[in-house]
Structure formats: C-alpha cells, structure tokens
Amino acid sequence: MLVVQKYGGTSVGTPERIREVAKRAAETHDAGHQVAVVVSAMSGETNRLLALAKQVTDRPDERESDVLVSTGEQVTVALLAMTLKSMGYPSFSMLGHQIEIETDSAFGRARIQRINAERILSGLRQGNIVVVAGFQGVDAQDNITTLGRGGSDTTAVAIAAALKADACEIYTDVDGVYSADPRICPNARKLSRISYDEMLELASLGAKVLQIRSVEFAKRYQVPVHVRSSFSREEGTWLVHEEPSMEEVTVSGVTSDLDQAKITILHVPDRPGLAAKVFGPIAEANIVVDMIIQNASADGSTDLTFTVPKGDAAKALASVKALLPELGAQGVTHDVDVAKVSIVGLGMRSHAGVAARMFQLLAREGINILMISTSEIKISVVIDAKYTELAVRVLHDAFVTPPK
C-alpha cells in the first residue's frame, strides 16, 4: 500500500513528539507500506513568526509573510527526516518548490493547481520515507505561497491524490469524527465512516477536525481519508464515497457554531438590486456572509436578516449603517448572542419530515427559532446562544442512532 500520513502542529510540537511521529511512520514502513509524511509547523511556531512580523510593521506584506511563515514547516520536515535517518530509515525532506506544488498567487490563502508527483514517487520506489512540508507551495513565478491555516490537511490530501495513495491518514488529537461534540453531548459516538458530502457540511458547520478545502479535494479526487488519533492505534473515521447503505441513517451528526452574529435591516422598500447593494460592500470588506433571509411583506417592504462571523459583526454593521439612507430602511438591529445548530445526513434526501420533526423537538424545549436555512443534506437553525447545548443534546438523542 501507498500511505500518506499527516501530522499537525501538536503532534510535532517538541523534539520528543517528532521522535514519536518518526516511530509511527517507521512502523508503517516496516509493515511493508510506502510512506509519505506531511507535517505542519511545530505548534506555536507560526504565531511566533507572525509576532516577529508585527514587530517590524503593522501591515506585513502578504508575499513576504508567506516567505516568513513557510519556514515553520521547513524546520519540521528537516527535523523529522534527520530523525528517521538517524533511526536507520532512508528518508529526505521536500519543500513545496522542490516537489512543485504549484498554486495560484493568492498569498496566505493560495489554492493548489498542480502537483508533480514524480520526485516523491521515485523517492518512495527507492525505499525512502519521504517527508513533505505541508501548507506551502509556489506560484508560476516561483514565489512561495501558503494555503492558509489548516492548509497542511489540504497538502496531505492533494499529495495523496497525486500519488494515487491507498490511504491518506490525518493524525489529530481526537480519535475520529463524532456525531456531536462529546463535551456537549455525552451520547455522541465516533462515526466509523462518513461521506465526503456530510463531512463538508460538518466541516463548514464548525467541526474543527478537518480543513474544509481538504474535504473538497478529497471528494473531487476520491481520496480515502482516515481521520485518527496520534495517541492510539485504534481505527478512526474514514471519509468515503457515498454508499447506498449510508442513506439508511437519517442524521449522521449534529453540530453547533457559536461564532455567529445576526444583523437585521428593518423595513426596507423591496426593490430589485437590494441584496446586491447590501452585500456588495460587505464582500469587498472580505466578510463571509453565512445565512441570508428575506421576508417580503404585503406593503412592499421587507426585513433582511443575515449572519456573519462574530469578529466581523462591527465592520458589517458599519457598512450597513452607511447604506441606510440610500436603502430607505427604517433601521438596523443586531444580536451576537446567537448560535447556529445543524443536523447533517445523507438520509434527509429520502426521509420526509425531518425538518418538521426538528422544529417540533426544539419547540418542545421552548427554544425559539430565529432563522432557518436548509440544503439537500443539512438543516440549520439560528437560536438564542444560551440554548446551544440543550438543542444539540435533544437533536442528537432523537436523530442519531445510538452505538451498537
């Protein structure tokens, strides 16, 4: 088998931890597999480097920031490869530009466009454990780029796709993907398998296990991803292509996201182009709008409500306030004490009445629903933040099949 293993910052946070990672990779190699290892910067290192940048300038240039922070992964790959060699395992490190992980030129949030698998493959064929720097690439002009926080997941999945690996193992400090956050919901259980689409919804809804872009990549190239713990040998959760049996489970997981702020523009005359007028400036300010709801009333005016990440609320609010005269709106209100709770499952497509049951369950607990948004395999509601844990537990216990 050809296996790609990815270890995050905590797993390589100290020289001792790096030796543990080396042992694990060596074990896999000893079992007769070809092994490529993707690693992140040692935990804390990226922040240390960014702090250095902040000491020379308030607005660090984006190109140079990438030159700076990409050293974090470079340090880790060198240390890991030399550890493996000292243990007697042939090994060498590879950086983004050496592999040719070609990306676009969006510094700090670049997207992988092409990977040259040749040098890694030839290294593996010669018996090496090849150690790959996560998070980094080069653009067409040979500038160093980085993929944004959590980008090492994407590197691992993209490398696995390019190598046509049999498995892409993502090692984390949790032992898999859970049907809900176990800290909120004692009945939460580890999912042995989950479809890419479900994982996409879970990742974007606040389950912090995998970077969402890496899941998109895994889905597109059908990479078999295995999320598992670096502290145990137990199987974790496999991300797989959808299978018929998966539809039998209505809901795979329940998630909550407290990083939500709700903004409502009151009583706007409902004219064509209203949404564009409101959301154009917000997008230009690089604020990601999540849910949008518009209710037209009989008098030709409407209330427009949307959610943004809490940290962007003030900026979004200011942008809206500046527009009020032009919009002819009555005013604007906002609420940062809200949460989004969602249920996700392939089975929703064929099981009718899931939404109705969800609303009933929440109503029975006296939880008021402020916004609703649905997709084919997901239903999200925005509620008062204080009910978050209660809502998750109620929905999980009602929808998710208990462990066998």
Add this chain to the structure above:
Amino acid sequence: MLVVQKYGGTSVGTPERIREVAKRAAETHDAGHQVAVVVSAMSGETNRLLALAKQVTDRPDERESDVLVSTGEQVTVALLAMTLKSMGYPSFSMLGHQIEIETDSAFGRARIQRINAERILSGLRQGNIVVVAGFQGVDAQDNITTLGRGGSDTTAVAIAAALKADACEIYTDVDGVYSADPRICPNARKLSRISYDEMLELASLGAKVLQIRSVEFAKRYQVPVHVRSSFSREEGTWLVHEEPSMEEVTVSGVTSDLDQAKITILHVPDRPGLAAKVFGPIAEANIVVDMIIQNASADGSTDLTFTVPKGDAAKALASVKALLPELGAQGVTHDVDVAKVSIVGLGMRSHAGVAARMFQLLAREGINILMISTSEIKISVVIDAKYTELAVRVLHDAFVTPPK
C-alpha cells in the same frame, strides 16, 4: 551606482535592528543608487536551530541540517523586505533557489558555482530594493545547500560579482580592517585600503572581519569590497586590486592566533613517504594542519613538528600515537600553550631583511621562536602563548607606519 550591502547576524539581531538596516538601505536608494541587500540569520538563530537538531539526533544528517538552518536567513529576508515595503520602498526577498545560486553538493560547506543575475537585475531595474538570503544555495538536483559559517560574506561578494556591482559593502560591528587588534595594540590604525592578497593572509591568520572564501572570490572577480561599520557613516576599509604605491609599505598588519596546538614526533627514521603516512590519517579525520616543519639530522632521523587547531589536538595526537610503532619514532610531545604571530605586507617582496629584523625584535624581548613559516607576503612565528600581546605590540610599533 549599483551597490550590494551585506549585514551580518548582529546587525539584524532584533526587529529594531532590522528597521535600522532598512533605513540604511533606503538612504542609499534615495541617494540614487540601485541597492541589493544580503542578510544573515538573526544572531543566535542558527545556533537555536542546530540545538533543535541535536535534540532529535546526535548526528544530524547534513542535507537536512542545511534545510533546517537555511530557514534562518529566510526569516530575515522576509522581515527586511516587509519592513522596506511598509516604509514605501518597493522591495522583495529572494532565496537561494529563487535566484539560482547554484553550488556543489557539499552540504554545510558548499561552494558557489554559478549565479543567475537576471531576476535580481530586473528587480533592481524596476526600482526595487532586492533582499537576498545569504549563506544558502541549491545544488544541481535542487537540494538546499549552505556555504558554512560566515557564508553570507561570500554570497554578498558573489552576488556583487554577478551583478558587476560598483561596490560590495560589508557591514560589521567594527569600522574596518586594522593593522593589529586594537585591544592588544593601542597604536593599531584603520587601513583605508588593503590588497586582496594581504587581506587573504590576514583573514586566514585570524582577523575575523571577513570570511576567507569571500576574499578569494573578491580577488578572482575583482569586486571592490568595502568593510565598514553598521553604526557609523564613516568610510571603512576598501579591498582593492594591488597598486604600485602599496609596495611602499613593508608591513600592513600584524595578527595573532591563539587557536594553535603544536605536536612534535620525536626522532623518526627519515624515510620517503613519512609525511604522507603521518598526515594522511589526519586529513581523513578532517583536521586542517597549518604549519609543518621537519628537521633532518645527520643520523638519518628527524623531528617532525606541526600545528593544528586546539580543538583538534586530542584527535590528532591519538592519530599520531597509533602510528608510532609503524613509524619507528621515539615518541610524541604536544603543547597547546602556543600562539602564531604574523606580519603581512606586499612590501616584503621587495624589502630584504624583514624576517631577520622580526627575529631580532622578538629576541630582544626574550621571546623564543618555536616554529617559522613564510610566504611571499607573510612571515609567521609560533611562540609561547604568554608572549602573544607583547610580540604583537613590538612588531606593530616597529613595522607599521603610524597614522599621519
């Protein structure tokens, strides 16, 4: 003018220092010059990285060590380029592989073979201050290499040669090259100019201002090097091609080197191949032998004396002891309390009797000469270490013309 400036680890040791370097480069740019800046790792950084390596393995792989330590310069170039940009100066950083500083594959002590000046030149032409990582290159297989300690000097001179720069300014914490160490010799004076050949002798004799390889490079490509202080605007010392007037000065400088150990093999039968037998194993142990003296006596036996760096004395001694039976020697003695004192000057070639006068001056002070070695423009003697300062002062006051 096209100017290459090089700043060492102390000059870029903190964010504040980096801002000072940025100001100095910007000033030069404002004066209408094209400026490329070569920088080292922040002081202490290379040692920090090597200490990390030592925590994972006792014998770090050389290729991976270079991947590791080259991050030091990468951090500095990013910080300096972003500082310059924040001050409103167009600037970008370049790493060894981006420039194409091609070296051989001798990791940790690589030699530059070829530099592609094109990208730097086009950056300069567009008005940028181009910031170049010192100390690093890539070999023909795209592996990262480093040039060894002090290698940033060599990078600067090599870049200056490739760009056909009008000046290569080496900024240090001293304000130039002195006729002797001012801490030993109060009469020492700053040399305004010195020939490459003299500087080569001075560099190899322990004057720590410039890495010797950078001087060789400067000589070969006739790069006008200007050694000066990063703390003042005063002119420092120019390294120049030899000029007739230089011969008028007999001695340019006096140096001392305490990092010397003397080893003597006593009473060896003098047979052909003796030296090869002794120095073969020592060279294989990577020990650099400095002076060698052999005195044949009438009875067909000889005493063989040589010097090595103090840190290698024990290893060299062990190597010699193992050979004693085979050599048929009487025994071996050693002495680590010795120093090498040298006088250097182009004028020696035409001034007779310099050596004799040197020996007289030392004899008058009661200083016994243990070994003598001469080149065309240098005379070195090994003496008892305790007389080092006295010898330097006596020779300096007698030979070096006092400042006008």
